[in-house]
Amino acid sequence: MNVAVPNMQSEARPEARRPIRQLDAAAANRIAAGEVVERPASAIKELVENALDAGARRIAVAYADGGKTLIRVSDDGHGIPAEELPLALSRHATSKIDGTDLTNIRSFGFRGEALPSLGAVGRLTVTSRAAGAAEAASISVRGEEQGATRPAALAKGTVVELAGLFTATPARLKFLRSDRAEAQAIGEILRRLAMAAPGVGFTLSDVTDQGSPREILRLDPEPGELFDGLPARLRAILGPDFAENALAVEAEREGIALGGFAALPTFSRGAAVAQHLFVNGRPVRDKLLLGALRAAYSDVLARDRHPAAALFLTCEPEAVDVNVHPAKAEVRFRDPGLVRGLVIGALKQMLAGAGHRGSTTTGAGMLGAFRPESGEYAKAYSPPAAAPRNYAYAYSPPPRPSARALGFAEEMQAPSARVEPEPEEEAPESHPLGAARAQFHETYVIAQTPDGIVIVDQHAAHERLVYERLKAARQGARVPGQMLLIPEVVELDAGQEAAVLEAREALDGLGLVVEPFGRGALCLRETPAILGEVDGGALLRDVADALIEGAGDGLGQRIDAVLSRMSCHGSIRAGRRMTAAEMNALLREMEATPLSGQCNHGRPTWVELRLADIERLFGRRG
Known part of the structure; x- marks a missing residue:
């Protein structure tokens, strides 16, 4: 069916020229x-x-x-x-x-x-x-x-x-x-x-x-100068959760100062509603600053999560143009590269300084999940019989582990309701993440601290540790590779193959060596030694997907995405039985590794339950 589309421009055009005149x-x-x-x-x-x-x-x-x-x-x-x-x-x-x-x-x-x-x-x-x-x-x-x-x-x-x-x-x-x-x-x-x-x-x-x-x-007015009264004002506006999970940001470069607070990655939001940016005290929604904020958290947040922050940039008025739009919500910087680098560098330094710290809201969420919805829960609950549970353990073969990837001992032991650590000169509970006491469902490690317990997701935690090792190795020379005894031929679609071949030189520096092997296939000859024994085909396909997904990003971001995918393949899997020594080694490495409080996708790697909160669950405290 033919539909006539009116030409609005021709219909609005006057038949004769109208004189130019001043609007009233x-x-x-x-x-x-x-x-x-x-x-x-x-x-x-x-x-x-x-x-x-x-x-x-x-x-x-x-x-x-x-x-x-x-x-x-x-x-x-x-x-x-x-x-x-x-x-x-x-x-x-x-x-x-x-x-x-x-x-x-x-x-x-x-x-x-x-x-x-x-x-x-x-x-x-x-x-x-x-x-x-x-x-x-x-x-x-x-x-x-x-x-x-x-x-x-x-x-x-x-x-x-x-x-x-x-x-x-x-x-x-x-x-x-x-x-x-x-x-x-x-x-x-x-x-x-x-x-x-x-x-x-x-x-x-x-x-x-x-x-x-x-x-x-x-x-109410807060006493003191801007940054003296700012914490109390942010607590009143953004809530106590933000105040408890935000870290101070302070940096200066070439006359431009950055201050304020930014939240831990595990305190992220589903939309960019908690991002507050100010230039010389003026609230702005500047694309440059928003992009820098996102880039700083790119290593610790999934793409569908957004950081929370209140950042204040201060500079001489001549260094920024606020006369861009009548609404004054946009600004232009004389040196945008300097500003972007300052924001990203300060935030990354702040996140690295947080170490293994995680959001306090994760523990509160767990407590909420523990609380029964009604009084009928106690009547309906009956503990499982011990015999079927032990029977299931006995006939649940563990997956093949990779000692090189773990950096831990190869021997395994049968799961137990309680795992006592080896005696040490220093009490293990004195460490921030405590001493490992048990592993349940062969996925989570339970550690005891002086005032509670810590539950660690072993795969998420080790994934972050391997990722940080890979990044550290990339900063030096070439990441050591492990030559495969029998090269593996991996079939890929055209897009995946093109993405891998385009980044072939960069992947070689990461210890991932591939060669063309006819149309729609690549020959995998080396994998990063730090990953140990891995499924080469799955690894290469994940790397190709990461390269395609980050096609619009810079090379550095694309390589970080590749390392993130690699680290997943070299991590302890759920279902891996761990010894007490292995669990404690995991905890100690988490304490010494920056950003270990969240996995590569921004999810928490551990949650803490205070003894007082646990006692409230059982009615021991009011």
Whole structure:
């Protein structure tokens, strides 16, 4: 069926040329306002930034119907003199810059567009009392009509009230989301601004029901300078879990300083909702910084997980351009490579310093899983008989181990409910991960610590250890390879074959030597010696998949992905029976290896249960 598609350009083209003319002020203001005021949250952002520039110590925000019918921002800043109120509502009128130098911007606002833009799309009233003034003054604007300045009652600061947002442009109202969604956006933007100013108190209220307004958020001012009050402010906004699982970040290079906090990889999120970035105190959503944050965690997080962080970049105003977009959410750096390297290097150093530490939320999650959902659990539970369990153990042959990959002894022992370690001069419980006491389901190691137990996923933990060994070997000379007695011919599809052959030289440096063997096949001659005896075909296919998956990444990232796949093949498998010496050796190496608190995919390698929590499970403590 033929469908006629109208040519919108030809239909809109006038028959005769129209003369060029100047748009009137009202139309120009409405067009310009569309760039600054996209939704109620952006209006509140502009007003709160003005309050911060005015030196406010307390800022109160109120809204009704998600900000569609009413927005009110009150502050205790230095205020606006009565004679300057009409000028404040004029476009491109500001007290923050004099226009001679647009590179030395040290304030949130500098365009002089916020108030006139709000007046162009709604009913705006500004009431202010300047410091030292005898009385306050108020002025209103309704689209094109600006009222006269008149006396008003106000003790200090400024109150800006916007009623009927987008009443002057009704079409914009159709693009707003529900009241609840707009309210959530308001809360998010206010929290970001509150992180940038810990010394300022904030309140957020929903006054949709005038008879019973609801306080949504209250943040009291935190004492001290930015980084003195920042931990308490982040705890109040991002929650105690973030505070307990975040590490301090501090670095400086060539006049650019980075500070703030970033969470452990095991405290990751399913979306990038907990990534807060600031440049000279300004909240931004900069692609360069977001990409650097992602790259720093690429070695410890799966692609579908996102790190949590609040990072503050400080530099001279001349080193960054904030005049990129009217919303001021994007910036451009004079030396982007320097900034990216600083962020990635500082975060990687922070993660390496965390060692084997894991997120505290993993233990809490385990406790939640242990708690029965109802009282019927105790009645339904009956312990399994010992004979069938022992019978299953006796007839469960272990998989063939690889001593070279493990770095441990080759001998194995039958599984036991309790494994006592060899006597040592130093009490093993004094180590951070304790002393191995048992292995259950031939997958998990249980270790005893002075105040609880640690449960280790043996495969995930050893996978990280092998990965770190491979990376360390790559930093030196060529990774030692083990020549196969009989070369293995591996069949691959065209894409896999091309990816491996393209990276052949790099793979040779990793101890993985391949040669072409006809169409759709490669001959595998060497594998990395550190992996021990492995399935060459499965290894090569996994390496090919890693190369294809990271086709858009740099060579270094692709090689790291290959090493990650290799380490999986050289790790202790679930079902591998381990001796007490092997289990303790695994724990000690975890303590000495950076990033061992999570596997290559960001999952925790161990969880801890405190003795007090275990006793609560059994009702021994209140």
